[in-house]
Amino acid sequence: MSQQLLLRFDAFDQTRFDDDAETRAAAGLTLLQLWTAEGATRWALFSVNDAAKARNWLSEAGALGHGPAESHFLRTA
Incomplete structure (x- = not known):
């Protein structure tokens, strides 16, 4: 089973992204898809190679104030 990470960014800065x-990439994340929603909202889907590193990246990005508004770790069914 593969694992993915789905993120929602309410305020999105393409340059920062x-x-x-x-x-x-160092956190084991590979971008699979980036979607535009209403307004400035973006959704990003990543494959996850190392869940612990990905969680650490999420925590650090949130602490720096530019993390996603919402995150979901998913597994293929």
């Missing part, structure tokens, strides 16, 4: 790509 792009600049964070290397940090996300």
